[in-house]
Amino acid sequence: LATQGIPVRVALRCRPLVPKEIGEGCQVCLSFVPGKPQVVIGTDKSFTYDFVFDPSTEQEEVFNTAVAPLIKGIFNGYNSTVLAYGQTGSGKTYSMGGAYSADQENEPTIGVIPRVIQLLFKEMEEKRDSEFTLRVSYLEIYNEEILDLLCSPCEKATQIHIREDPKAGIKTVGLTEKTVSVASDMVSCLEQGNNARTVAATAMNSQSSRSHAIFTPCLVPDFCGIASRFSPFSLMLTIGMLYIAFIMFRYGP
Numbered sequence: 001l002a003t004q005g006i007p008v009r010v011a012l013r014c015r016p017l018v019p020k021e022i023g024e025g026c027q028v029c030l031s032f033v034p035g036k037p038q039v040v041i042g043t044d045k046s047f048t049y050d051f052v053f054d055p056s057t058e059q060e061e062v063f064n065t066a067v068a069p070l071i072k073g074i075f076n077g078y079n080s081t082v083l084a085y086g087q088t089g090s091g092k093t094y095s096m097g098g099a100y101s102a103d104q105e106n107e108p109t110i111g112v113i114p115r116v117i118q119l120l121f122k123e124m125e126e127k128r129d130s131e132f133t134l135r136v137s138y139l140e141i142y143n144e145e146i147l148d149l150l151c152s153p154c155e156k157a158t159q160i161h162i163r164e165d166p167k168a169g170i171k172t173v174g175l176t177e178k179t180v181s182v183a184s185d186m187v188s189c190l191e192q193g194n195n196a197r198t199v200a201a202t203a204m205n206s207q208s209s210r211s212h213a214i215f216t217p218c219l220v221p222d223f224c225g226i227a228s229r230f231s232p233f234s235l236m237l238t239i240g241m242l243y244i245a246f247i248m249f250r251y252g253p
């Protein structure tokens with residue numbers, strides 16, 4: 001990652017027209033250049049990205065191409081973030097799996113986050129010589145407020161604050177972090193948070209997420225815990241906790 005220069009990759013995904021758009025007579029105005037990560041608007045405006053996924057691209061291909069390599073990275077000590085950005089109705093929740101429930105487990109339409117959960121646990125299983133602890137948090141930013149999607153309703157009053165720690169970076173103080181030991185525990189956290197998200201209809205999306213959401217699994221190699229008892233900062237800083245954050249960021253109404 002770091003050796004390849006800029007550690008940011010941009011993928012453009014164009015979804016197919018949805019039934020409402022087809023009913024209204026909308027036409028696709030983009031074309032795709034075979035074999036190149038390029039999209040053309042109309043006849044002459046072309047744009048190139050690291051990856052371009054045309055409307056026929058399945059969830060599995062998006063995941064394998066743009067996200068799975070990041071999971072290998074976090075086991076090698078890199079933090080990773082997958083940020084989905086786009087206007088209302090463009091497909092952020094669909095692509096990320098932000099409406100996932102466990103009964104969809106075997107469907108090909110499942111998005112990035114449930115696929116990452118499967119891969120994280122598979123990788124940990126294969127790395128039998130190392131032990132890891134996995135924790136997870138899930139928050140939404142709604143009307144400038146941070147809401148904890150994993151706390152029970154009676155604890156809703158808990159205030160969450162963003163603090164910048166010179167050593168540990170940005171921290172969200174007061175946010176629930178649940179320790180999970182099997183994939184189904186982490187899936188339950190995803191489902192619990194998805195159900196708690198604020199949803200309402202917009203003109204373009206009847207199930208529009210009205211917030212930004214951040215789902216963050218945190219992987220802690222167990223030897224860090226042991227080492228940190230002897231040297232409180234050095235190892236935690238270099239290896240420390242490895243985060244992969246999934247952010248669904250929206251703009252527009």
Ligand SMILES: Nc1ncnc2c1ncn2[C@@H]1O[C@H](COP(=O)(O)OP(=O)(O)OP(=O)(O)O)[C@@H](O)[C@H]1O
Nearest residue numbers: 015018087088089090091092093094205208209250
């Ligand atoms: N690649 C795709 N293939 C088929 N349908 C898709 C695809 N992407 C999105 N859709 C459909 O488009 C609609 C809008 O998608 P989605 O709810 O994910 O938008 P969003 O970006 O999360 O919007 P908002 O910001 O309003 O929450 C949904 O009905 C979804 O099922």
Ligand SMILES: [Mg+2]
Nearest residue numbers: 092093208209
């Ligand atoms: Mg959404």
